[in-house]
Amino acid sequence: MASAMDHVISVEAAGTLDGLFRERVKRTPTHVAYRDYNHQQSNWRDYTWEQMYREIARWQAALAADGLQAGDRVGVMLRNSPEWVLFDQAAMGLGLVVVPLYTQDRPDNVAYILNDSNCKVLLFGTNEQWAMFKDVRDQLGGLLRILIVEALDGAVDDARVKSVEQWLPAQAGDVKHVARNGNDLATIVYTSGTTGRPKGVMLSHNNILTNSFAALQVLTVTPEDSFLSFLPLSHTFERTCGYYLTIMCDATVAYSRGIPQLAEDLQSIRPTMLISVPRIYERIWGAIRAKLDEGPPLRKKLFLAAVDVGFARFEHAQGRGPWKLSFLFWPILNKLVASKVLERLGGRMKAAMSGGAALPADISRVFIGLGLRVLQGYGLTETSPIACANSPEDNLPASVGKPVPGVQVKLGENNALLIKGPNIMMGYWNNEVATKAMIQSDGWLNSGDTARIDEKGHVFITGRIKEIIVLSNGEKMPPVDMENAILQDPLFEQVMLLGEAKPYLSLIAVLNGDQWNKLAGEKGWKAEDAATLRDNGVKELITQRVGAQLKAFPGYAQVRQVTLTLEPWSVENGMLTPTLKLKRPKVMEKFNAEIDGMYAGH
Numbered sequence: 001m002a003s004a005m006d007h008v009i010s011v012e013a014a015g016t017l018d019g020l021f022r023e024r025v026k027r028t029p030t031h032v033a034y035r036d037y038n039h040q041q042s043n044w045r046d047y048t049w050e051q052m053y054r055e056i057a058r059w060q061a062a063l064a065a066d067g068l069q070a071g072d073r074v075g076v077m078l079r080n081s082p083e084w085v086l087f088d089q090a091a092m093g094l095g096l097v098v099v100p101l102y103t104q105d106r107p108d109n110v111a112y113i114l115n116d117s118n119c120k121v122l123l124f125g126t127n128e129q130w131a132m133f134k135d136v137r138d139q140l141g142g143l144l145r146i147l148i149v150e151a152l153d154g155a156v157d158d159a160r161v162k163s164v165e166q167w168l169p170a171q172a173g174d175v176k177h178v179a180r181n182g183n184d185l186a187t188i189v190y191t192s193g194t195t196g197r198p199k200g201v202m203l204s205h206n207n208i209l210t211n212s213f214a215a216l217q218v219l220t221v222t223p224e225d226s227f228l229s230f231l232p233l234s235h236t237f238e239r240t241c242g243y244y245l246t247i248m249c250d251a252t253v254a255y256s257r258g259i260p261q262l263a264e265d266l267q268s269i270r271p272t273m274l275i276s277v278p279r280i281y282e283r284i285w286g287a288i289r290a291k292l293d294e295g296p297p298l299r300k301k302l303f304l305a306a307v308d309v310g311f312a313r314f315e316h317a318q319g320r321g322p323w324k325l326s327f328l329f330w331p332i333l334n335k336l337v338a339s340k341v342l343e344r345l346g347g348r349m350k351a352a353m354s355g356g357a358a359l360p361a362d363i364s365r366v367f368i369g370l371g372l373r374v375l376q377g378y379g380l381t382e383t384s385p386i387a388c389a390n391s392p393e394d395n396l397p398a399s400v401g402k403p404v405p406g407v408q409v410k411l412g413e414n415n416a417l418l419i420k421g422p423n424i425m426m427g428y429w430n431n432e433v434a435t436k437a438m439i440q441s442d443g444w445l446n447s448g449d450t451a452r453i454d455e456k457g458h459v460f461i462t463g464r465i466k467e468i469i470v471l472s473n474g475e476k477m478p479p480v481d482m483e484n485a486i487l488q489d490p491l492f493e494q495v496m497l498l499g500e501a502k503p504y505l506s507l508i509a510v511l512n513g514d515q516w517n518k519l520a521g522e523k524g525w526k527a528e529d530a531a532t533l534r535d536n537g538v539k540e541l542i543t544q545r546v547g548a549q550l551k552a553f554p555g556y557a558q559v560r561q562v563t564l565t566l567e568p569w570s571v572e573n574g575m576l577t578p579t580l581k582l583k584r585p586k587v588m589e590k591f592n593a594e595i596d597g598m599y600a601g602h
Contacts, residue, residue: 007223008249011213016205017186017244018092018177024247025053031223033247034082035254035269044254044268047082052089055082057172059090065169066121066145070095070178073188074121075114077101077129080229080255083149083164085243087123092205095178098187099200100234106555107132109198111139113190117200117429121145123164127153130161182206188429189236191381191476198554200429201381203236210422211384212245214404218391219351219375221273223250226348228271230256230280235474236385237355242275263344270346277356278363279472279503281374285363286602288341305329306337307369314368318395338370351375351392355385356474358461358501364397376400378461382438382445383407384423388459399458409451409459410444416465417451418444467584469499475556477505482557486549491515491542494569496587497559498595506561506598507546508591510568533564561598563591 009027014020024033029050038045068074074091076098078084091098099117101110103125110133114122122143124130130148133140137158140146146161186205190198227246231238246253254269256262262280292300309330315321342349352367355377367374377389378400387409390401403409407421424445427435439445450463469477479497486495486507494510511533520527525538532538539562546559569575575586588595 005216008213008216009247011182011206011209014209014248015182016092016177016180016184017208018089019205020209020244020247021049021053021056021089022175022177024250025049028223028250029053031250032252034085035252036082037255037257037265052082052085053175055086056090056093057175058168059086060094060176061169061172062167063090063094063096063121064176068094068096068120068144071097071185073097073099073117073119074123075099075101075117075119076123076234077103077105077110078123078125078149078233079103079258080233080238081125081149082255083123083125084233090175092186093175093177095180095184097185100187100189100239102232102234102556103129104555106551107136108139108551109554111136113198113200114140115142116197117188117190118142121147123147123149125149180205182209185426189234189381199431199434201236202426202429203384204426207384207423207425208240208244209248210406211240211386211404212248214406214423215241215245215386215389216249217405218389218401219353221245221249221251225249225251225272225350226269227251227253227273227275228256228265228269228346229253229275230259230262230265231275231277231356235277235356236381237277237379237474238275240384240386241353266344266346270348272348272350274345274349274352276352276354277472277474278354278359278501279357281352281354281359281363281367282472282503282602284344285366302333303337306333307366309333310338310369310371311365314395334371341370342372345372349373353377353389355379357470357472359397360501361398368395368397378459380445380447382425383419383421383447384425386423387419387421387447396458399454399460401459402457403459409453411451411453412444412446414465415450415452415462417447417449417459417461419447420444469497469505470501471499471505472501472503475554477553477557482550482553485552486546489545489549491519491545494582496582496584498588498598502599503602504560505558506563506595507559508563508565508587508594509542509546510565513566516566533566539564563594563598565591 009020009023013023030048032046033049033052034047035044074096076084076087088098099119127148127150143160147164147167149164152163182205184204185202187203188200190200227242229242233239233243256265292303309326312321312324313327313330316323349372351373353375359376364374373392375390375395376397377386379385379387386404387407388400388403390396407423410418412418420443448465449461450465452460452462467479469479482497483495486492491512492509493512496508497505499505517527525532542562542564543559550557575583
């Protein structure tokens with residue numbers, strides 16, 4: 001009898017991440033591996049495993065011609081595409097170490113990462129990206145080659161710069177696989193961390209392979225499954241689950257054209273699997289809610305009834321709730337409401353995975369109630385990334401699930417969640433101090449999150465030992481460090497950053513009275529009028545000043561909205577502790593209405 005894992009390549013059979021691709025080509029060479037959109041022809045095109053493998057050989061030949069040696073680092077700053085895979089696989093086959101970069105990151109931050117990792121090659125997608133590096137080109141002296149996927153736009157004054165078409169040879173021999181073992185370094189993924197500059201997380205081939213295999217034991221993925229990839233491949237969640245895992249199980253990946261076209265791509269590709277951060281579910285729910293609010297009251301009542309009945313059915317199926325008479329109405333509610341919403345997601349969705357940040361319970365309830373199997377998980381870049389995940393058979397939305405096979409968790413001091421397993425990183429690149437602070441001598445990694453574990457082994461994240469803001473797209477921000485930077489501007493007396501599980505950062509700021517009077521006088525504003533602090537023009541200028549203080553932080557660490565006040569936070573009014581530490585919950589309580597306003601519509 002065939003096993004559900006028969007089509008899956010084992011960790012042992014793969015050996016390395018490039019060995020995984022080679023093994024997939026051997027087993028199913030003619031199966032469709034990837035799809036992407038051809039803008040010239042306005043259609044989707046398919047690539048088989050074998051076709052990709054032949055192209056990998058060309059990329060390897062070009063990398064070798066540039067004199068790269070095993071162990072050298074190479075950077076990729078490219079949107080999700082077959083070229084991302086070709087570069088990654090070609091590099092790993094030669095024993096090179098891949099450093100993924102976010103396409104939206106600030107040039108000076110990218111320059112730091114390239115220099116810290118001593119990258120020899122950088123792959124861009126567009127001429128526009130390269131043009132953005134004009135002011136930091138003097139910091140890119142370590143690069144031997146700069147590649148751009150699209151044709152070069154006019155003359156280039158740097159001999160290192162070539163288009164990929166110019167750089168690739170017309171023909172190449174066989175794909176090479178430098179002899180290594182699974183414990184060798186495969187990639188360095190930079191994460192912002194809690195203080196200072198980004199830290200490079202070193203992940204081995206075995207870290208990622210074992211994590212992919214563990215995920216496939218939680219959720220069955222077959223060769224008939226199709227993924228729509230839109231979360232950046234520089235995000236370890238997408239890279240492990242939406243790239244290496246799909247090679248392991250022979251699933252097809254289609255690369256979305258981007259978030260603006262996501263709704264259209266869902267209709268065209270009709271995926272069965274989706275990997276996302278909470279922000280996408282929030283956007284979809286936001287669009288649905290807006291339509292419900294604009295429409296007739298009966299439609300909204302019907303929708304909410306469908307969610308209520310659907311979620312009760314889910315709880316019953318999970319063994320946590322009773323059978324209810326209202327279940328008899330589900331066929332009608334499904335036809336009128338649920339099926340229509342799921343059709344907007346392509347109509348074939350088997351499972352939607354959410355990670356990178358906490359998925360709000362009310363949003364999770366909506367989608368599960370409508371019949372979408374939403375599975376929340378938990379992990380860190382340092383855990384490759386999955387540590388815990390809910391399964392279809394044991395899905396407790398309030399939790400992040402149980403540890404995936406091979407991974408152990410326990411509670412340490414102050415209920416810190418400790419993690420151990422083959423997915424734990426090798427350490428931080430050139431940063432032994434940070435490595436020792438993260439991984440104990442007995443191999444347990446301190447996640448920095450506090451948790452509780454119920455009697456069945458479900459893990460519930462309850463907070464953070466160190467204050468960190470995690471946006472709904474999974475980006476992590478160190479609020480204390482950023483707040484200290486903002487306070488370097490004398491206009492600001494006290495500040496508090498917000499954004500946990502939200503789409504962007506916002507700020508509540510107490511302005512220095514003298515500085516505010518001075519600024520208001522210069523601008524002709526009425527400093528004494530409280531309404532001035534709510535003026536959009538005033539807020540825009542203050543937001544710009546905040547941004548000027550945050551230049552040393554990653555490009556995505558931007559404050560979009562501000563609330564301003566002249567009333568200081570003190571021990572007397574309950575906003576500070578006796579040791580003058582900020583009571584964040586008290587501040588949020590006081591400014592509850594203003595916070596709602598800063599995130600209205602999102």
